[in-house]
Amino acid sequence: MKHGAPKSPLQLMYRVYKYVLPEVEHLLDGWTRRAEAIPDRELRTQALASIASKKFHCQGGAVYAAASLNNRHVLTPLIVALQTISDYLDNLCDRSTSLDPDDFRLLHQSMLDAVDLDATPRDYYALRREHDDGGYLLALVETCRGSIAQLPSYLQVKRQVIDLVGLYADLQVHKHIRKDLREPRLLKWWEEKRHSYPHLQWNEFAAATGSTLGMFMLFLAAAHTGLQQKDADMIRDAYFPHVCGLHILLDYLIDQEEDRQGGDLNFCNYYVNQSEMVNRIGNIVQNAREDVRVLPAAPFHRMVIEGLLALYLSDPKVRKQRDVKRISRQLMRKSPLTRVFFWLNSVYIRAKQYRLSVG
Structure with a gap:
């Protein structure tokens, strides 16, 4: 069996069906059981809701493990x-009983501690009413730290990972x-x-800081020996801001209607009109494709870009919003066959998971 990055959509989807989906499902089942045992009702509700409604974030992110089967464990x-920390904290902040920026900053310190083995984990709930999660968030943090300790080249990517997590935390606070x-x-x-990003609009920069994909790509790179500091810089620049922004x-x-109803900030609402939005996102797609050309295994990263478009644009939320x-x-329009292939697979995976959930 070849364990390098997949070179074709068929090879990638074979790995997704054989390894990614079942292994992510198994891990999320374990985190769901941990979440069900959270003593505080509000924390338990948000932990379970984040796993149930955002499972596809973990499934999509774990594609990076499919690029290195030897290291997927x-x-x-x-x-x-x-990703589960990210989704849980997003739920806590979106539906928060608090509007305290210091509270949000302390919650997201957990993500920074998760990627920095020199940091000392702390009480991340110290500034909010809800406290008792039965060790759920700390267990997630320690799982990250335990895995990172096994990455042979993590020291070479640590600065870039912490930088991206820091930007992510800043965004969540603001x-x-x-x-x-x-x-x-x-x-x-x-x-x-x-x-540093004069060609971007402010909402596009902010959107890019909200992505975890750059972090996951740096983890993938760190799983291999011999990585150089310049390689880590190249990877960071290839993913941020365009791949992350897209x-x-x-x-x-796809969340515009949901965010309107919830009163949540949505970065797509800051374009002048739909035409500008399509043009700007289209330009970011082209820039992302150009950026990843410098990376080893460039075909894999191009598939990630096409997969992102397919995954989101095939979401059932799209059909319920006429403008979207x-x-x-x-x-x-004029999608390459790769994108159409991933679009069909995204539809199939969602339909299969829906049947399992109601069956």
């Missing part, structure tokens, strides 16, 4: 645990505070960063 638990303060905080943040803009695109459906059709 380390990569899959790491990716699932870090976007979940009191509604009248969110945009001013985000715009002030953008003023500090815009010199990931989260697509996520926001129209935008989806425009983005899917």
Whole structure:
């Protein structure tokens, strides 16, 4: 069996069906059992809801473990645990009983501690009313740390991973505070960063910081010996901001109605009109494709980009929103066969999981 990155869509989807989906399912079953035992009702509710509604985040992220089958026993638990922290905290902040930025900052310190073996884990709930999670969040943090300790080249990627997690934490703080303060905080943040990304709009930079894909790609690279510091810098720049930005803009695109109802900030609402949105996302797709050409196993990373478009644009939420459906059709127009192949597989996987959930 070849264990390098898959070179074709068929090879990738074979690994997804044979390894990724069942192994992620097994790991999430374990985290679900842990979540069911959380003593605090609110924390238990949000932990279980984040796993149930955002499972596809872990499934998509674990594709990076499919690129190195020999290392998937380390990569899959790491990716699932870090993504589960991300999704759990997102739920806690989105539906929060608090609007305290210090509370949100302390919660997200768990992600920073999860990727920094020199850090000392702490009480991440110290600034909020709900405290007793029965050790759930700490167990997720320790799972990440245990996996990272097994990555031979982690020291070479540590700085870039911490940088991306830090940006992610900054975003979560800024976007979940009191509604009248969110945009001013985000715009002030953008003023500090815009010199590095002058071709982006502020909402596109903010979206890019919300992605975990750059972190997962750096984990994949760190699973191999002989990685150089310059390789880690190249990977970070190949993924951030365009691949990461595409990931989260697509996520926001399909969540527009849901965010309107929940009163949540949505970065796709800051385009002047639908035409600008389609053009800007289309440009980010092209930039992402260009960026990953410098990476080893470039065909795999191109498949990730096509897979992102297929995964999000095939989501059932698209059909329920007329404007989003129209935008989806425009983005899917003249799609390469790879994207169409992943689109069909995404539809099939969702339908199969739905049948299992109701059966």
